[in-house]
Amino acid sequence: METSLSSSLKAWQIAEKCKRDHNQIDPMINFFIDRNVRYKDVLNTHLYFDVQDIYQQVEKLKSQAYEHLPLAFVPVLIKDNICTENIPTTCASKILEDYRPPYSATVIERLKQAGAIIFGKLNCDEFAMGSSNENSAYGPVLNPWDKEYVPGGSSGGSAAAVSAGLCPIALGSDTGGSIRQPASYCGILGYKPSYGLVSRFGLIAFASSLDQIGPMTTDALDAALLSDVIMGHDPKDSTSLKSGSPSWFQTLKELKESEINLKGTTIGVVSEFFAAGIDSEVNACLQENIKKLSELGATIKNVSLKSLKNSISTYYVIATAEASANLARYDGIRFGFRADSHEGKKSLKEMYANTRTQGFGDEVKRRIFLGTYVLSSGYKDAYYTKATRMRQVIKDDFLAAFSAVDFLVGPTAPTTAFKLGEKNKDPVSMYLNDIYTIAVNLAGLPALSLPCGINSLGLPIGMQFIGKPGDDFQILKGAYVYEQATGWHEHHKPKL
Ligand code: GLN
Numbered sequence: 408m409e410t411s412l413s414s415s416l417k418a419w420q421i422a423e424k425c426k427r428d429h430n431q432i433d434p435m436i437n438f439f440i441d442r443n444v445r446y447k448d449v450l451n452t453h454l455y456f457d458v459q460d461i462y463q464q465v466e467k468l469k470s471q472a473y474e475h476l477p478l479a480f481v482p483v484l485i486k487d488n489i490c491t492e493n494i495p496t497t498c499a500s501k502i503l504e505d506y507r508p509p510y511s512a513t514v515i516e517r518l519k520q521a522g523a524i525i526f527g528k529l530n531c532d533e534f535a536m537g538s539s540n541e542n543s544a545y546g547p548v549l550n551p552w553d554k555e556y557v558p559g560g561s562s563g564g565s566a567a568a569v570s571a572g573l574c575p576i577a578l579g580s581d582t583g584g585s586i587r588q589p590a591s592y593c594g595i596l597g598y599k600p601s602y603g604l605v606s607r608f609g610l611i612a613f614a615s616s617l618d619q620i621g622p623m624t625t626d627a628l629d630a631a632l633l634s635d636v637i638m639g640h641d642p643k644d645s646t647s648l649k650s651g652s653p654s655w656f657q658t659l660k661e662l663k664e665s666e667i668n669l670k671g672t673t674i675g676v677v678s679e680f681f682a683a684g685i686d687s688e689v690n691a692c693l694q695e696n697i698k699k700l701s702e703l704g705a706t707i708k709n710v711s712l713k714s715l716k717n718s719i720s721t722y723y724v725i726a727t728a729e730a731s732a733n734l735a736r737y738d739g740i741r742f743g744f745r746a747d748s749h750e751g752k753k754s755l756k757e758m759y760a761n762t763r764t765q766g767f768g769d770e771v772k773r774r775i776f777l778g779t780y781v782l783s784s785g786y787k788d789a790y791y792t793k794a795t796r797m798r799q800v801i802k803d804d805f806l807a808a809f810s811a812v813d814f815l816v817g818p819t820a821p822t823t824a825f826k827l828g829e830k831n832k833d834p835v836s837m838y839l840n841d842i843y844t845i846a847v848n849l850a851g852l853p854a855l856s857l858p859c860g861i862n863s864l865g866l867p868i869g870m871q872f873i874g875k876p877g878d879d880f881q882i883l884k885g886a887y888v889y890e891q892a893t894g895w896h897e898h899h900k901p902k903l
Contacts, residue, residue, distance in 0.1 A: 412438045414572025415900070418481045418629045419656065421575060422522065425480040426473065432480050436465050436524065439482040443526065443573050446903065450549045450571060452564045454487045455495050455528035464524045476522030477636060477656070482574040483518055486565050487528040488535050489578060489620065490609040491515055494525075497743075498611050499543035500533045502766030506743040512609020513644070514578060514620055514637045521636040526574055529564030533768045534734065535580055535613045537561045538588060538840045541831045542770045549827070550593060551901040552866055556824040559589030565623045566593035570901055576624045576633050580610055582617045583722050584820075584844025587856035590623055591819035591869025594858040594899060596886065597623045598630045601877050602851035603648035605634075606641030614729035615646075617722075617848040626896050627887040630855070631655035634879075648877075655880055659887050667891050670704035673812045674885075679715040680817030680843055692860035692868045693818050700816065700885075703892055710808040710815065714801045718846035719838055721801065724781050724794035725849070731778025734771065738762060773834065802850040809875045814882050817843055819856035819869035843871060853879040857886045858896055867899065 411424075412434060424431045440458055447453040465480065473479040485491065488498045490508035492515075497503045515525065532542040540548040540563025548563040550556040551571040558567040562579030566589035569577050579586040581599035590597025598621050605620045612618060622633040632655075639652035676697060681690060701707050739745035739762030746761035753761070767775070781790035808815065820840055830837045847854045853874040860868035870889075872882040890896055 414442060415625070415897070416575060417626065418478060418575040418624070419632050421481045422477060422479045429469070432465065432469065435480060436461065436482070439526065439574060446571050446573055450551060450554070450567050451546050452530055452548055452568045452571075452573065453527050454497055454499065454530050454545055454564075457527070460494070461524060461526060468522060468524070473522050477632060478518065479522035481523050481576065482526040483523045484526050484529050484565065484568045484574045484577040485515065486531050486562050486577070486579050488531060488580055488611045488613075489514060490611065491525065491528065495528065496611070498534045499531050499545055500767065500771070501544045501744055502737045502762070503743040508609070510609065513606035513641045515609065517637050523636075529568055529577065531564050532561035533771050534611070534730070535561040535582055535585055536730070536770050536774055538584070538837050539825070539831060540564065540589070541827065542768055544768055547827060550824050551903055552594065552824070553864070555826055556866065557592065557827055559592035559820075559824060561585040561589075562597070562623065563589045566590050566595055566597065569593070569595045569623050569625060571903055572900075576622060576629050578620055579623045580618055580620050581848065582613050582726060583848050584841045586621045586623060587819050587844050587854060587869070587871060588841065590856045591858075592824035592867065594867030594901065595623060595625055596627060596630055596855060596857045596896070597621070598634070598855040598883070599847065599853065600634065600638070601853040601874075601879055603646050604638050604650065604879065606644040606647050608641055608643040612733040614726040615733065616729060617726060619848070626890055627857070627883050628656060628659055630886075631659050631883055634883075653880070655883060658880070659884065667888050668704040669700060669885065669888055672704070672885070673706045673708055674700055675708050675710035675808055675812035675815045677712050677715070677808070677815055677817045678709055679712050684821050684839070684842070685818060686822040688862040689818050689822060689868055692862070693870060696859045696870055697816060699893065700889070703888060708812055710812060712804050712808060712846070714797065714804045715842070715846055717797050718801055718849060719842060721794045721797040722841075722845045722849060723777065723838060724790050725798060727774045727778035728782050728791050729778070731775045731782065734775055737766065739766075770834070798849045801846050805846070805850045805852060814875070814878070814885060815873040817871050817873070819843060819871040823862050823864070823866040823868055847873055850876075852876055853882055855882055855886055857889065858899065859889075861899060
């Protein structure tokens with residue numbers, strides 16, 4: 408039975424309760440503050456948390472007309488690569504240790520206008536580079552399902568926080584899978600929108616042509632609600648699509664009983680997703696779930712993405728090339744950390760080198776080296792230009808697959824969460840973990856991961872839906888139908 412204050416409350420329920428009865432506001436906020444205080448250090452999820460700041464936001468909102476605001480008094484936690492005015496924004500890097508941006512990202516402004524309370528900033532892999540959250544300069548995040556396991560990355564703090572019920576909704580960013588893979592490892596829903604649907608203004612750039620902010624929630628309704636708030640054209644981001652804000656939450660809420668099924672929907676099963684490398688339990692679970700989708704009325708078709716095998720190499724050329732350019736700005740002059748020069752005079756060049764040597768972690772340095780190499784004269788055509796051509800081949804492959812189906816289904820990752828320390832000495836095996844998520848970013852497609860099973864170790868398994876460009880609602884509705892039919896997401900939570 409649900410008590411009136413519970414960590415399973417959805418964002419829309421919290422907003423409704425607080426708007427209906429203002430006596431609910433303080434107990435609600437205090438309930439979530441207590442939960443954050445109780446678990447944030449256990450899981451190492453937070454990089455910034457300030458109770459006074461939370462109360463100030465709450466009091467300010469109480470003095471305004473909040474009755475029409477969709478997220479009134481809803482606690483939201485934010486991945487620490489999204490700028491928040493005057494609040495530390497570190498990208499989990501030492502180089503941005505003391506950085507307090509002079510402005511907020513567009514998504515933050517929109518959350519505030521919608522009545523959300525920004526509860527704090529979350530740990531992640533440094534500059535969003537990683538798949539396990541072990542690359543943070545502030546230590547790894549632990550998986551709430553089992554603290555010996557990684558939460559996935561790079562938005563591991565966001566996934567762990569939502570999974571542990573520290574907030575109903577959080578923001579993550581996804582450059583090659585960083586929303587979907589941790590969502591899968593922590594048993595929540597993670598949705599990466601079509602490229603251009605969410606403004607990147609104020610998202611600290613990793614690889615600008617791939618990065619996208621997106622919702623991390625416990626279900627499709629909350630993902631729709633959060634999307635309605637953060638989406639819509641932003642003149643401050645030249646890659647932002649000229650589309651209005653959606654109203655997906657209402658559309659899903661108003662579906663009639665007879666419409667909550669997958670009749671008339673054709674779903675493609677990507678055969679390459681089930682090839683060598685996939686864990687047998689993940690495979691069996693997905694097969695079972697594909698059957699369920701068919702029982703819900705979907706027509707299932709096999710499709711092939713021949714170029715999928717090239718997606719990791721293509722990604723690691725393009726993403727590192729863009730990262731090496733984007734991270735050139737951290738030089739000890741303009742932002743955050745500067746290496747000490749107390750041992751006497753240092754040249755400007757030495758100061759740059761020392762700052763970057765001390766400020767960046769190993770994975771970030773590895774990528775700057777790789778990116779600089781693939782862009783250097785003599786190598787650019789062999790690597791960068793070739794990768795941009797392969798990117799087009801991957802896009803075309805998806806478009807061909809979509810000619811026969813409405814969306815694609817597959818696992819989110821080849822395995823469930825792995826143990827802390829298991830892969831971090833072997834970057835290539837870490838990179839291979841992203842095999843099912845990365846191609847989606849190269850093609851700019853919408854995709855989400857939703858929980859659909861548990862393995863024999865008690866760890867969650869994620870199912871991925873990949874949609875046609877701009878057809879984001881189709882996959883959200885698919886997730887909603889699955890949730891309504893199975894109730895899976897309600898019945899399986901970590902035991903903290
Ligand atoms: N794991 C991938 C990487 O390390 C993806 C990261 C991301 O999506 N931000 O690049």
